[in-house]
Amino acid sequence: xxxxxxxxxxxxRTIVDKALEKFMxxxxxxxxxxxxxxxxxxxAGGKRLRPILxxxxxxxxxxxxxxxxxxxxxxxxxxxYSLIHDDLPAMDNDDFRRGKPTNHKVFGExxxxxxxxxxxxxxxxxxxxxxxxxxSREGVLMRVIDLISxxxxxxxxxxxxxxxxxYEGKEPDPAVVHYIHxxxxxxxxxxxxxxxxxxxxxxxxxxxxxxxxxxxxxxxxQIADDVLNIEGDSSVMGKDIGSxxxxxxxxxxxxxxxxxxxxxxxxxxxxxxxxxxxxxxxxDPLRNIARYIIKRKA
Amino acid sequence: xxxxxxxxxxxxRTIVDKALEKFMxxxxxxxxxxxxxxxxxxxAGGKRLRPILxxxxxxxxxxxxxxxxxxxxxxxxxxxYSLIHDDLPAMDNDDFRRGKPTNHKVFGExxxxxxxxxxxxxxxxxxxxxxxxxxSREGVLMRVIDLISxxxxxxxxxxxxxxxxxYEGKEPDPAVVHYIHxxxxxxxxxxxxxxxxxxxxxxxxxxxxxxxxxxxxxxxxQIADDVLNIEGDSSVMGKDIGSxxxxxxxxxxxxxxxxxxxxxxxxxxxxxxxxxxxxxxxxDPLRNIARYIIKRKA
Numbered sequence: 006x007x008x009x010x011x012x013x014x015x016x017x018r019t020i021v022d023k024a025l026e027k028f029m030x031x032x033x034x035x036x037x038x039x040x041x042x043x044x045x046x047x048x049a050g051g052k053r054l055r056p057i058l059x060x061x062x063x064x065x066x067x068x069x070x071x072x073x074x075x076x077x078x079x080x081x082x083x084x085x086y087s088l089i090h091d092d093l094p095a096m097d098n099d100d101f102r103r104g105k106p107t108n109h110k111v112f113g114e115x116x117x118x119x120x121x122x123x124x125x126x127x128x129x130x131x132x133x134x135x136x137x138x139x140x141s142r143e144g145v146l147m148r149v150i151d152l153i154s155x156x157x158x159x160x161x162x163x164x165x166x167x168x169x170x171x172y173e174g175k176e177p178d179p180a181v182v183h184y185i186h187x188x189x190x191x192x193x194x195x196x197x198x199x200x201x202x203x204x205x206x207x208x209x210x211x212x213x214x215x216x217x218x219x220x221x222x223x224x225x226x227q228i229a230d231d232v233l234n235i236e237g238d239s240s241v242m243g244k245d246i247g248s249x250x251x252x253x254x255x256x257x258x259x260x261x262x263x264x265x266x267x268x269x270x271x272x273x274x275x276x277x278x279x280x281x282x283x284x285x286x287x288x289d290p291l292r293n294i295a296r297y298i299i300k301r302k303a
Numbered sequence: 304x305x306x307x308x309x310x311x312x313x314x315x316r317t318i319v320d321k322a323l324e325k326f327m328x329x330x331x332x333x334x335x336x337x338x339x340x341x342x343x344x345x346x347a348g349g350k351r352l353r354p355i356l357x358x359x360x361x362x363x364x365x366x367x368x369x370x371x372x373x374x375x376x377x378x379x380x381x382x383x384y385s386l387i388h389d390d391l392p393a394m395d396n397d398d399f400r401r402g403k404p405t406n407h408k409v410f411g412e413x414x415x416x417x418x419x420x421x422x423x424x425x426x427x428x429x430x431x432x433x434x435x436x437x438x439s440r441e442g443v444l445m446r447v448i449d450l451i452s453x454x455x456x457x458x459x460x461x462x463x464x465x466x467x468x469x470y471e472g473k474e475p476d477p478a479v480v481h482y483i484h485x486x487x488x489x490x491x492x493x494x495x496x497x498x499x500x501x502x503x504x505x506x507x508x509x510x511x512x513x514x515x516x517x518x519x520x521x522x523x524x525q526i527a528d529d530v531l532n533i534e535g536d537s538s539v540m541g542k543d544i545g546s547x548x549x550x551x552x553x554x555x556x557x558x559x560x561x562x563x564x565x566x567x568x569x570x571x572x573x574x575x576x577x578x579x580x581x582x583x584x585x586x587d588p589l590r591n592i593a594r595y596i597i598k599r600k601a
Contacts, residue, residue: 035482036462038469043457090420095412114393118416119465122388122423123457129427130452133445143441147431150448154428159341159421164334167417171336184333 010293014057017070021056022048024074025081028131042112042120043127047085050103050243052303054226055080055194058294059201062215065281065288068205075135076149076204079128080197083157086124087193089117091166097252104243129154141204149200156196165189174253177260185255187220190227195219198291214280215291221277222295228270229299231256235263242303270299308591312355315368319354320346322372323379326429340410340418341425345383347401348541350601352524353378353491356592357499360513363579363586366503373433374447374502377426378495381455384422385491387415389464395550402541427452439502447498454494463487472551475558483553485518488525493517496589512578513589519575520593526568527597529554533561540601568597 025047032040056077060070070077092099092107093114099107109117129150136146155161165188172181198219202212231249235258239246249256257266277295281288323345330338354375358368368375390397390405391412397405407415427448434444453459463486470479496517500510529547533556537544547554555564575593579586 030457034462035469035479036457036465036486039461039465040457086420090416093416095416115468116465118388118391118393119461119468121420122384123461125420125423126452126456126461130449130456133448133452137445143445146445147435147441150431151428154424154431158424158428159328159334159338163337163417163421163424164332167334167337167414170413170417171333181333188334 007293010290010297013290013293014052014297017057017060018053020060020070020074021053021077021081024078028075028078028135038112039116039119039123042108042116043085043124045111046089046102046108046120047082047124049105051081051085053081054294054298055084055197058194058198058219058222058291061290061294062198062201062219063205064201065215065284065291066202066205066207066211067287068201072139072141073201073204075131075138076146076153076200077197079131079136080153080193080200082124082128082131083153083162084193086121086128087157087162087166089121089124093117096166096170099244099248101244125157136204139204141206145203145206149203152200152203153193153196156192161188161192161196162190165192169254172255175255177255179260182255182257182260186224186227186257190230191220191223194223194226198222210283214283218277218280218291218295221273221280222298225270225273225277225295226298228257228266228273229301231258232263232266232270233301233303238302274299305591308588308595311588311591312350312595315355315358316351318358318368318372319351319375319379322376326373326376326433336410337414337417337421340406340414341383341422343409344387344400344406344418345380345422347403349379349383349401351379352592352596353382353495356492356496356517356520356589359588359592360496360499360517361503362499363513363582363589364500364503364505364509365585366499370437370439371499371502373429373436374444374451374498375495377429377434378451378491378498380422380426380429381451381460382491384419384426385455385460385464387419387422391415394464394468397542397546399542423455434502437502439504443501443504447501450498450501451491451494454490459486459490459494460488463490467552470553473553475553477558480553480555480558484522484525484555488528489518489521492521492524496520508581512581516575516578516589516593519571519578520596523568523571523575523593524596526555526564526571527599529556530561530564530568531599531601536600572597 030040059073059077063073089108091097132150165185168185199216202215234249237246274295278292328338357371357375361371387406389395430448463483466483467487497514500513532547572593576590
């Protein structure tokens with residue numbers, strides 16, 4: 006693994022974290038505990054993969070972070086809300102996330118539900134209020150809000166999470182695990198990189214290629230997550246290992262076995278990189294992120 | 304109470320219901336139960352007050368329902384999501400809503416949480432995808448999405464709900480109940496009528512007046528709700544009476560007494576109507592809705 010990509014990711018993570026700090030409110034007023042709760046999960050050490058993919062998508066077509074930061078941050082808010090809600094006792098009932106107690110363990114279920122709702126709503130506020138500040142036209146931003154809300158909603162992430170829970174403990178089924186992974190994780194990851202490219206003014210052909218890259222990387226990322234849940238080091242990951250199996254989650258390894266899962270993620274990364282054939286070296290970060298995604302330890 | 308307003312409300316409710324049916328998905332795919340769950344609460348017999356206020360706000364400045372329907376429907380989706388989440392065991396733990404079992408009673412907590420998330424996300428998708436179809440410019444729609452997401456979020460509805468729960472069983476405090484009512488209910492109602500006027504092309508002075516109307520009507524509406532929770536007929540309302548008191552909710556009557564609460568709602572309605580002094584008879588529906596809001600039985 007080249008050091009270059011890790012330096013790149015660190016640099017972009019710093020940019021994203023600074024922007025998130027600027028956009029997020031300080032606790033105040035009678036709802037201050039919920040604001041504290043939003044910030045607790047948002048600043049709990051996330052990888053910022055979705056915002057970084059959004060920036061790298063912009064860079065691949067000649068743009069830069071400044072074109073897309075409000076939308077990039079909104080993607081992280083949406084991702085964080087989904088983690089808070091997924092961890093709830095009624096859902097996955099997880100006690101730890103990124104090495105820290107989950108949101109509802111610290112703030113209680115009511116505040117955790119509201120903090121998730123608050124983050125999701127704030128994501129759209131951020132996009133509507135600040136989304137054109139990087140130079141995008143309003144019509145372009147509107148398309149991006151459409152794309153992201155579609156990917157995050159019942160046809161995307163929320164749909165995938167529903168199936169993830171509905172099919173716990175059921176017979177392994179390739180079609181089901183595909184559905185879950187493409188919707189629960191793939192959709193928002195694909196929307197992240199694609200929205201970056203759109204905001205930076207890509208043409209239709211570029212958009213299609215980048216979207217294909219995003220779909221493949223998103224699926225590879227979730228398979229890698231499944232594999233880490235079996236073979237990972239819980240002290241590095243900050244969460245329990247083996248929880249998918251204990252819970253009867255339908256995962257790639259549970260359906261296809263660990264060897265075929267690893268082969269699938271390699272093939273997906275190759276395909277993702279192939280999708281970028283028409284792009285010059287400005288797309289190298291996207292290529293390197295694809296490789297990184299299946300090599301990571303957490 | 305004049306029959307005119309009831310005929311008006313019926314007519315607009317029919318228009319809103321038809322549009323909602325057009326916009327809402329049919330259950331299909333692996334997440335179909337969550338889609339069924341979204342539709343269950345959305346079509347459980349709501350008054351459609353927020354969409355109707357959005358339409359009446361447009362009419363007051365010379366517009367019509369066709370200018371605002373996607374946004375009007377989005378407001379109802381946001382309202383419905385908030386009811387589903389508010390009813391959860393971790394929140395208000397309500398078993399009945401509009402005479403029917405609450406969402407989590409039918410679909411379980413996990414699906415109810417996800418259905419709420421799905422409705423909130425779909426609301427923004429609806430606005431971004433269809434919001435300009437009524438003739439509004441993209442920049443105008445963007446301002447409306449900003450306004451609505453602000454009113455629905457941590458500085459508005461979600462903030463108010465947080466305080467509502469945090470202050471259960473606490474000493475009556477006028478400042479607290481004001482905060483709760485203005486945020487939990489007032490903010491989205493004000494945003495509903497204001498966004499209708501903005502989409503229909505109002506000027507700044509009209510926007511300020513209509514927004515003031517909305518703030519006052521929103522507060523009056525919540526006080527009337529509090530009063531109905533004491534004096535209402537549970538068979539007409541479809542939910543239990545006396546639940547606020549049993550739960551130690553901070554309400555207008557619990558802080559100011561029932562007589563002063565009724566006086567306050569009358570005064571707020573008078574002020575709301577005064578806010579419309581500069582408007583001609585096209586604002587009569589808004590005036591009549593203000594009066595209706597404190598006379599209703601459910």
